Amino acid sequence: MVGIRALSKIWLNGRLVPWDDARIHVLTHGLHYGYSIFEGLRCYATARGPAVFRLREHFERFGNSAKIYRMKLPFDRTTLERATLDLVRANGVPEAYLRPIAYSGYGEMGIDPSKSPVEVAIAMWEWGAYLGDEGVRRGVRATVSSWVRMDSRMLPPQAKCAANYANSALAKMEATSAGYDEAIILNSAGMVAEGPGENIFRVKNGIVSTPPASSGILRGITRDSVIRFVRDEGLEFQRTDFTREELFTA
Ligand SMILES: Cc1ncc(COP(=O)(O)O)c(C=O)c1O
Structure with missing residues (x-):
């Protein structure tokens, strides 16, 4: 194929x-x-x-x-x-x-x-589109992975290195084989980190938030653009750690 x-x-x-x-x-x-x-x-x-x-x-x-x-x-x-x-x-x-x-x-x-x-x-x-045109139109089904994002004492998440993507691939395959479109990976402190190949934003009560770089993410350039748009629109924005249940209630 x-x-x-x-x-x-x-x-x-x-x-x-x-x-x-x-x-x-x-x-x-x-x-x-x-x-x-x-x-x-x-x-x-x-x-x-x-x-x-x-x-x-x-x-x-x-x-x-x-x-x-x-x-x-x-x-x-x-x-x-x-x-x-x-x-x-x-x-x-x-x-x-x-x-x-x-x-x-x-x-x-x-x-x-x-x-x-x-x-x-x-x-x-x-x-x-990264998660398909259908994903853009209708959203995707994501599940929290049992795989944990490596932290910077193990592998440097802020470097876009092939080795880091073994962690992403394991999370992605686990999610898709269970019928989901995408994985959400937590860090070793149990906080939401990111997806296998994308950053995560949460919107609740009109406040937009995303995990900080210290949560073990790749500092995405799209993430930076989204932060700029959010600020330009005058929306409230926080760079903050959050747990999985705070995603469930977004
Ligand atoms: C692990 C990971 N996080 C986040 C991102 C998003 O980065 P960007 O917005 O720069 O494409 C990517 C994509 O490169 C990624 O592989």
């Missing part, structure tokens, strides 16, 4: 290559040890062509993920931002999801990734 429709180009280690040539070796270090950091951003159709949503912030977070994981990126932020725009132009689709990724490449094996070369790629493909 292939859900991805091939586009024309992928940016790989400094140049645009044909889609089918963006391949890696089976002994790529990051594939074995989860040592890759990535981003997920979108470009949207506008009257002036595709517009990438908050490009700078995504590459700032990319750089921070690399720093947290002691990964030395071989390209600076400006180069990666330009590469992203070049890629969007080269592929010529109006709306797409973009996936910059940096990983420990082929050359060495063993736990320590610092001996492996760091490879960087940016791919894009057409991808619908």
